[in-house]
Amino acid sequence: MSTPEPTSPARARTSNAGRYLFLLILGLVVGVVAAVMVLRALDARKDHFPEALMEVQSWHMGQLKSAMEQNRCSATDVLPHLQALRTLGNDLEPAFPDLRDDERFRTAAAGMRAAADKAIAAPPLSCESVAAAMKSLGDGCKSCHRDFRS
Structure with missing residues (x-):
């Protein structure tokens, strides 16, 4: 008769x-x-x-800045971006319903739209006027971001 070989304890621990x-x-x-x-x-x-x-507003502002850097400041180059910024300005209150009743927010949104309206009414014809329009738009953005951005 043969006797089974006992398993070593070290081998059992290794497999476990x-x-x-x-696991x-x-x-x-x-x-x-x-x-x-x-x-x-x-999410x-x-x-x-x-x-x-x-993000879309930032992209349009970036396009205006890029046009200035490339010295492409004619009305046909910058007007589409200004019009888009104005259109997007209409969506500020619906995008932030919690801030809709805040006077500071409404004032900042109205200021941004007014700056876009002014730039569209008298389209910038030089890079200096594009820079002035961007500064005016940026001031509207900064006033809102200063008060509400976390």
Whole structure:
């Protein structure tokens, strides 16, 4: 009769350690996937309109700055961006419904729209006048950001 060879205790511990390591790694992967899913679900519930509005306004201001740097300051180069900024100015109150009743916010939004109206009514014909229009628009933006941006 043959006697079975006894298993060594060191070998049993090694195989258990491998199993525990596998379960630890699996738990970490599942935890990361679950965390990403929760964060995406929370982000999907968020209103992206205010951030998108600010991003588009910033892009148009950047285009005006780029036109100035390239010395392309004719009305045909800058007027579309000024018109877009004016149109986007109409969406300021709907984008920030919590601030709609705040007098400082309404004044800043109206100032931004007035600056855009002034620039559209007398389109800038030189880079200096584009710079003045951008400063006027930027002052409206800064007054609101100073009071409400966190």
